[in-house]
Amino acid sequence: MATITVPRVVPSPAEDAAALLKAFQGWGTDEQAVISILAHRDATQRKQIALEYEHKYSESLIQRLHSELSGDFERAVYHWMLDPAERQAVMANAATECIQEEYPVLVEIACANNSAAELVAVKKAYHALYKRSLEEDVAAPRLTCMHPWIVVQLLLAVVSTYRYDGDDNVDMELARSEAKIVHEAVRNGGGGAAGGHDELIRVVGTRSKAQLRATFACFKDEHRSSVTKALPRGDDPTGYPRALRTAARCVADPSKYFAKVLRHATRESAGTDEDSLTRVVVVHAEKDDMGAICAAFQKRASCTLEQAIAKETSGDYRSFLLALLGS
Amino acid sequence: MATITVPRVVPSPAEDAAALLKAFQGWGTDEQAVISILAHRDATQRKQIALEYEHKYSESLIQRLHSELSGDFERAVYHWMLDPAERQAVMANAATECIQEEYPVLVEIACANNSAAELVAVKKAYHALYKRSLEEDVAAPRLTCMHPWIVVQLLLAVVSTYRYDGDDNVDMELARSEAKIVHEAVRNGGGGAAGGHDELIRVVGTRSKAQLRATFACFKDEHRSSVTKALPRGDDPTGYPRALRTAARCVADPSKYFAKVLRHATRESAGTDEDSLTRVVVVHAEKDDMGAICAAFQKRASCTLEQAIAKETSGDYRSFLLALLGS
Numbered sequence: 001m002a003t004i005t006v007p008r009v010v011p012s013p014a015e016d017a018a019a020l021l022k023a024f025q026g027w028g029t030d031e032q033a034v035i036s037i038l039a040h041r042d043a044t045q046r047k048q049i050a051l052e053y054e055h056k057y058s059e060s061l062i063q064r065l066h067s068e069l070s071g072d073f074e075r076a077v078y079h080w081m082l083d084p085a086e087r088q089a090v091m092a093n094a095a096t097e098c099i100q101e102e103y104p105v106l107v108e109i110a111c112a113n114n115s116a117a118e119l120v121a122v123k124k125a126y127h128a129l130y131k132r133s134l135e136e137d138v139a140a141p142r143l144t145c146m147h148p149w150i151v152v153q154l155l156l157a158v159v160s161t162y163r164y165d166g167d168d169n170v171d172m173e174l175a176r177s178e179a180k181i182v183h184e185a186v187r188n189g190g191g192g193a194a195g196g197h198d199e200l201i202r203v204v205g206t207r208s209k210a211q212l213r214a215t216f217a218c219f220k221d222e223h224r225s226s227v228t229k230a231l232p233r234g235d236d237p238t239g240y241p242r243a244l245r246t247a248a249r250c251v252a253d254p255s256k257y258f259a260k261v262l263r264h265a266t267r268e269s270a271g272t273d274e275d276s277l278t279r280v281v282v283v284h285a286e287k288d289d290m291g292a293i294c295a296a297f298q299k300r301a302s303c304t305l306e307q308a309i310a311k312e313t314s315g316d317y318r319s320f321l322l323a324l325l326g327s
Numbered sequence: 328m329a330t331i332t333v334p335r336v337v338p339s340p341a342e343d344a345a346a347l348l349k350a351f352q353g354w355g356t357d358e359q360a361v362i363s364i365l366a367h368r369d370a371t372q373r374k375q376i377a378l379e380y381e382h383k384y385s386e387s388l389i390q391r392l393h394s395e396l397s398g399d400f401e402r403a404v405y406h407w408m409l410d411p412a413e414r415q416a417v418m419a420n421a422a423t424e425c426i427q428e429e430y431p432v433l434v435e436i437a438c439a440n441n442s443a444a445e446l447v448a449v450k451k452a453y454h455a456l457y458k459r460s461l462e463e464d465v466a467a468p469r470l471t472c473m474h475p476w477i478v479v480q481l482l483l484a485v486v487s488t489y490r491y492d493g494d495d496n497v498d499m500e501l502a503r504s505e506a507k508i509v510h511e512a513v514r515n516g517g518g519g520a521a522g523g524h525d526e527l528i529r530v531v532g533t534r535s536k537a538q539l540r541a542t543f544a545c546f547k548d549e550h551r552s553s554v555t556k557a558l559p560r561g562d563d564p565t566g567y568p569r570a571l572r573t574a575a576r577c578v579a580d581p582s583k584y585f586a587k588v589l590r591h592a593t594r595e596s597a598g599t600d601e602d603s604l605t606r607v608v609v610v611h612a613e614k615d616d617m618g619a620i621c622a623a624f625q626k627r628a629s630c631t632l633e634q635a636i637a638k639e640t641s642g643d644y645r646s647f648l649l650a651l652l653g654s
Contacts, residue, residue: 124489131491160488161487165454205466
């Protein structure tokens with residue numbers, strides 16, 4: 001269930017565009033007016049408003065929002081205004097700048113946010129925006145960070161494959177044999193072909209999610225521990241076990257995974273991680289899984305997601321996120 | 328320019344279906360009637376005929392053709408009757424049975440026959456037919472043949488990537504630096520990460536075709552030899568240099584590559600290779616590049632493609648191929 005709420009009677013795109021222009025004019029911006037409009041329109045409606053605004057006032061609505069708003073609020077509204085495929089292309093591109101830190105963005109796009117067809121739409125948007133493929137930017141990341149080859153291999157495998165989406169062809173014998181491959185690699189820790197990680201990456205990179213869930217279930221039956229728990233923890237300099245754990249979580253139970261990201265992002269002790277918070281809320285607020293993410297959050301945290309956000313954030317940024325969550 | 332010819336006034340699908348039924352009835356099949364209809368209808372028209380036939384006579388046209396025809400002729404008609412994306416999915420699936428022999432089929436589909444969007448259509452057809460992804464079948468091929476890992480890696484890279492199709496973003500500096508990567512790997516021969524082949528596969532697997540052509544041109548400028556000529560020849564047991572050469576040829580000049588396949592397939596000395604002959608003619612006869620392939624064939628051979636086919640094949644198979652070539 002999506003969490004955004006759209007009024008029963010929606011103003012015309014021209015009326016919304018005019019109301020936005022009014023919110024921008026005069027001393028200061030009327031941020032509440034911006035929120036009351038844009039946080040309560042779906043992707044198609046927002047696109048129509050942006051088109052109408054540009055047509056009528058000869059300026060880009062996104063550019064105007066950029067100059068009127070600031071900080072985390074501005075970044076959240078900017079991402080919210082993009083078309084869902086384009087938004088993920090922009091996020092993926094930023095992640096390729098430093099995949100060792102930003103690998104979760106790529107793994108989520110490849111393994112949790114999208115069907116195979118939706119992932120192709122993200123890649124198509126990537127072509128249009130950057131005149132390159134997502135694959136080449138993941139495979140040959142720009143050199144602002146270290147990029148151990150094994151992490152690149154894993155990320156490239158998951159973003160490349162046009163995965164089979166169905167759950168009607170799970171092969172239990174294959175699941176059992178590939179659970180052994182996973183175990184072999186996990187037991188050897190680290191990474192590298194010698195440890196069986198080429199094979200592990202092949203399995204995680206190419207099998208359908210339903211097949212992988214069966215493989216992970218076989219692993220758990222056999223070894224009394226989930227794959228994610230069996231993966232080595234601690235400071236692996238390559239970051240590979242962390243990236244692999246993220247992929248396994250995204251495949252196994254995306255709602256639980258995103259709830260965990262949100263719990264970490266709103267932890268009092270570590271300071272708020274606004275980038276992750278914005279990413280999960282903006283990407284999922286109008287997707288079917290946001291309700292399940294909120295429920296999974298509440299199950300493990302001592303409060304609702306709205307309460308956590310209300311506590312950890314402030315100002316227009318807080319109002320905007322809460323509006324997207326239907327408060 | 329496509330080579331198939333469609334009559335100015337095309338009979339209705341119902342008329343064609345009735346004429347086909349008539350050709351099947353009585354003693355023996357009237358193969359010439361089958362050819363005169365099916366070889367002169369485009370993909371959409373053939374699909375309509377098949378639908379009409381099934382609707383009217385309660386049997387699958389493809390199944391009936393299968394039981395009425397035989398040998399190379401039957402196989403060629405069968406592939407011709409499939410939708411272009413479905414046809415390549417069927418061919419790719421057969422190739423995964425023994426990729427060390429059949430790698431050219433996969434490389435052609437990934438690097439020469441299709442745009443990025445068309446390749447996605449082939450993969451979508453693969454999902455519908457086999458309830459698995461092409462990627463998982465390439466990465467974990469069935470064990471009827473040997474499958475050295477390096478060949479699997481190369482094939483998986485080229486079939487996976489949603490390549491950038493444009494030629495508007497060629498980076499000459501990148502071409503020069505990646506020509507060095509190609510040279511390093513080619514000089515080291517064989518395969519394996521140590522020889523720089525991981526990097527070579529990354530380049531060939533992810534860059535746009537226009538970018539790769541610039542890289543190959545830099546290579547030639549620098550080393551006075553094309554990449555394909557520089558790759559080691561002879562009996563490499565892995566087959567990797569051959570697969571890599573095929574990929575380089577498909578990217579560099581697909582028409583020249585297909586003309587070469589056809590020259591080999593119609594060589595008097597080695598016996599006719601009907602599978603390759605059928606594949607290239609059936610896949611390209613209604614594509615824009617068949618004219619260029621015929622021209623490239625004639626430039627290097629001492630005869631036209633039609634003459635070579637007339638000499639090396641016979642019977643209904645010959646008539647069918649020649650009809651597809653517009654004779």
